[in-house]
Amino acid sequence: MWGHTCYLSKLPPELHPAAVGLETPLALLDERVAVLCADPRYLIMKQQYMLPVLKAILAGEKPELTFESNDRSFLPSAAQHSEDLQNMVAWAKLEYRRPQQVKLFFMEDFVLEPETAFRGLAKFLGLPLSSDVLPALLQRMPQLEMRGLFGPGGNERQHMEEQAKQFEVALAGFSNDLQAGWQDQVQQLLHSPNPRLSVMGRLLLDHQRWDLPRWWVAHSAQLCRPCTFAPRGLCRNAALCSFCHADEHGTKAANRPSKKERARRDRRRQAMARTPSPQGLSS
Ligand SMILES: [Zn+2]
Ligand SMILES: [Zn+2]
Known part of the structure; x- marks a missing residue:
């Protein structure tokens, strides 16, 4: 029996080894790419907490994750070009062509209904989810929240919404050019073959919160x-x-x-x- 190997990367499809295989008829049939997506406003805002950590690591200091950062200098360029958003758009195109091998998953689902989301992920990856694995996974979720890896105060959903709101506030203060750049990016989501990305694009254009009906979680998990x-x-x-x-x-x-x-x-x-x-x- 072959074991499973899991790789974690932040690469766009054009640089991803598994996806390079997908472009050719000799695709590696066993490769599965689970793409983790989320509200891009949240992903962009998350950088303000992650950048100090990265800086500390590069400087050889002990990194400390705090949620009290006021550094927003990266925001204008992220609004023009968000790598996370661009990657989602690119992977969705590949998902459309190769649904057996590429699938988009949404962080919001793992926060809202972890059990269904994990089941969907396991199903797609073809991994058996034995009776002891799922409870162990679910038990880890609140533990991670307590330690602040997801967000402060242990409520990641609130944290995600708060981040999106802060992004919208910052966006409202940007120049017209910057706002237009953000809209161009969001338009790409709107025209994505992934129905959830296009719904997200619509909400982002309307500056609304991403509050999806419950059934999306189970639908995405198939x-x-x-x-x-x-x-x-x-x-x-x-x-x-x-x-x-x-x-x-x-x-x-x-x-x-x-x-x-x-x-x-x-x-x-x-x-x-x-x-x-x-x-x-x-x-
Ligand atoms: Zn109904
Ligand atoms: Zn459905």
């Missing part, structure tokens, strides 16, 4: 159960519905012939399978 009412516009639970409302299910349901039409086709098929009656032959 563990969802489609809502049978939503495609006909009859679901009253809207964003609170625990069944999936993703458009992909809707189009499938819309293409499905009606019950009446299916019964008619069945009858016709049965009639055609029957032995022709003498009457039928004579006519």
Whole structure:
């Protein structure tokens, strides 16, 4: 039995060894690339905490992660060109072409519903999630939060929202040129083949918080159960519905012939399978 090897990288597809394989017919069939995405405003703002840590490491000092940084000097250039955002866009194109090998995952899902998100990740990677692994993973989540690796105070969701809000405040103070540069970047999300990235693009253009309905988590994990009412516009639970409302299910349901039409086709098929009656032959 072969073991699994996991590599962690921040590379865009054009520099990623696994993705180089994807461009050729001789793709390495066993490679799976799980791309971790998040609200780019949060990822950009996170730099203000990570940059001092990196500086300390480079200077040979002991790095200390604090959440009290006021260094925003990197913001204007990140608004013009965010590597995280560009990578998401590039990987989404590859995900569209090679859905078996590349899949986008969202940090928000791991924060909101870690169990479903981990199950989805394991399913995509083809890793068996034995009964002891998942509880151990879930137990680690709050521990990590307590130690402030995710955000201060242990509530990562709040932290993510706060960061996005701070980015919006900073953005509002930027020059028109800088704001236009940010919008150009966001437009790329809007036109992404990944439906969630395009929803995110829309929200970012409207300067809204990224507050997605619950069913997105299970849908992204490919563990969802489609809502049978939503495609006909009859679901009253809207964003609170625990069944999936993703458009992909809707189009499938819309293409499905009606019950009446299916019964008619069945009858016709049965009639055609029957032995022709003498009457039928004579006519
Ligand atoms: Zn779904
Ligand atoms: Zn519903």
